[in-house]
Amino acid sequence: MNKGKMNNKHKGGRKPKIDPSIHRHVFRLNDEENNRLLSLFEASGMTNKAKFITSVLFSKEIKTVTIDKGKSDFYIRLTSLYSQFRAVGVNYNQVVKLLYTHFTEKKAAAFLYKLEKQTAELAMIGQKILQLAEEFNNISINKK
Template sequence: MDDKKSNYRKKGGRKPKTNPSIHRHVFRLTDEENDKLMSLFESSGMVNKAKFIISLLFAREIRTVIIDKGSIDFYMRLTSFYSQFRAIGVNYNQLVKLLYTHFSEKNAAVFLYKLEKQTAEMAVLCQKIIKITEEFDRNHLKK
């Protein structure tokens, strides 16, 4: 009976790998070579140095991702600016409805004229923003 229980016992620990890496190689680098290797490793975005070196040795594809913080910041601010423009559009519609419900035709027309002038200024500002964005895209992102 004890033999049957010992057969059913589960083994603990990690499952063994099907193709383990058992061969080890050591090499030495000069300071310049090490700096170059470290900069390549950091720019690759890989986490494991050994896998990075293996990918270099066997000419596997190495992906380098460069993140431009200035571009990201620019587009984040542009997106928030666009959402503010949308909020102004919603407020514009609400304001026109309120003008016609709470004021006489004459007073509403006066306020609406002032609102139209401000809207024209915003349209000019929007065109400038579009030009700046296209210029930024042309000069900094499409390299």
Template sequence: MDKGKTAKGGRRPKQHPRTHRYVFRLDDLDNEKFLRLFEASGLDSKARFITAVLFEREIRTVRIDVQANDFYVRLTSLFSQFRSVGTNYNQVVKILYRNFSEKKAGAYLFKLEKQTAELALLCREVILLAESFKSEYLDQKKEP
């Protein structure tokens, strides 16, 4: 073995080691604000967050509004149920005309039309509620 070329164990040395260290102190209010900004940034370490802020890199914050998301999921589910009601409506009309006389099918269709009118009123109420939720809650959140 050559005496000049001994094998070293351990980590490989970094190309650009971070050797400079800066220390600063925060009071309770500033520390709370700093921690909120750090959590909102989604970065994995405070050191990376601080360097990103200092060197004016873009910091992305993603806010998920749980209530608005829940509202969206439930509204989507409701409209999928409306679509399935429309499919069932078509199937019921076909079955009525196939299995009953013209007069009896007409009587059942009259009852079905009343229920459909009530469903249409309910759908209008849902749309008005969704619009009021959007204007009062979601648009208000966008403002600074």
């Protein structure tokens, strides 16, 4: 029989790589060097240490991703606040429609007056939120 042909037959599994990484190098680090390497690796956002080390050795571009917890928390809260403002707007329109359908003109006008006062107060709170957002933005720009 032809044993040579049987051994070359592909039996399934992964396709073989065109240029496999077969050379292995081992190096040792002390605690301080290891901590520096690990912190650089974590800051890079890469998932494979070997690829990270080769990119550092051959001076390929390394991207570092930093996530500011304060900014992301602020963004999440601002987004939820925006959705609440939209809900208030929808409720406002529904209340005005209901006032004119279930009450007399005079009574509806009295309730609308109270509603306008509350709306003005809500608008002032919105202005304060905008000022705080601008201050937060200025602080984060100044830190850079």
